[in-house]
Amino acid sequence: MHYRRDYTPGATYFFTVVTFGRRKLFNHPDKIAQLRLAFSDEMARRPFHIDAIVIMPDHLHTIWTLPTDDLDYSIRWRNIKRSFTTTVPQEQRPVVLGSRQRKNEQAIWQRRFWEHRIRDENDFNQHVDYIHYNPVKHGVALRPVDWPYSSIHRYIRNELISPDWGSNPINLSDKIGHE
Template sequence: MHYRRSVIPGGTYFFTVNLFDRKQTLLLDHIALLRDAVSQVKARHSFSIDGMVILPDHLHAIWTLPDGDRDYSKRWMLIKASFSRGIMKGEQISMSRKAKGERGIWQRRYWEHLIRDDEDFQRHVDYIHYNPVKHGWVKRASDWPYSSIHRYIKKGVLDPNWGVSDVTGGVGFGE
C-alpha cells in the first residue's frame, strides 16, 4: 500500500506523534532528551514551532517549514531516532521491527494535517493547548508545563485562565 502525505513546500502542518506503547510515559520521563532531539534537528533542518504540547505518551505540534522545503518526514525521523538512541533498550520488539532494525518506542506512522487557513490554524492551536485538560492531566491548560500555551500567555495572546475545564467536560475541543 502506498501511503500519500500532503506535501506543500513552506506549508504549515499539524502533527500527532505517538509512542508505540501508549501506557508508557517516556516523553515526560525523558523530556530533556526529547527537547534536545527537537532542538538539534531544528538547528540542522530549520522549521518554526507554532504550537506544541508534550504528554506522557504522545505529542501534538504545529510546524511551519521554510519556503521551498516540504520534508517534515525527515525531521520526524531524525527526532524519533535521536530520542530513541537516548533510551535504554529493553522494550519488546516485534519480529518485523527487529528485521528492519527498529526499536519499539514510537508508532511507525504519525498523523499530519496541512493547515488550510487562519481559522484552521487557530482551531489546531486551541486543540494543542487544551489537550492536557482533555486527557485529565490538569484542570486549566496553563497548568501543564510542557505546552506552548505559556508562550501565547507571555505574548498576551491568551489569558492564563483560558481552557479551564468545567463540570460538563470542557470547552468543546475534540478529536
C-alpha cells in the same frame, strides 16, 4: 489503499506523534529535556518553526511551519525520533519481535505519524486550541496553564491567549486529529 501525505513547500502542518504501545515515555523532566534537545538539534540542521506544541506522557501534538522552499517534514520526524531513541537505555526498551526485529527497528515510537496541512487561520486557531487543551482532555491537568510541557505558556507571555483560557470547558471540533 495507501495513504498519501501532503507535501507542500513552506506549508504549516499539525502533527500527532505517539509512543509505541502508548508507553508513558514523557513522564519525567529528564525525558522531556531529551526530547527538546532532539528537536533543537534537528532545528539547527533543518530549520522549521514550532508554532504550538504539547508533550503528553505518551504522545505529542505540534504545529510546524516549514521554510518557503522546503517540504520535507518526514526526514525531520525520522531524525527527531532517532535522536530521542538513542537516549533510552537498552534495558528500558521493549523486546522487539516480528517485522520490527527484521527491520532492526526499536519499539519506542509508533511507525507512522498523523499529519494535517493547515488550510487557513481558522484551521490554525482550532488546532492550536486543541493542542493547548489536550492536557485537560486527557485528565493530566485541570487547566491548560497547569501543564508545564505546552506552548500555552509562550502564548500567554506573548499575550496571544489569556492565562485563564480553558479554565472552563472548551468546545473543540470532533474533527481535529481525525481529518
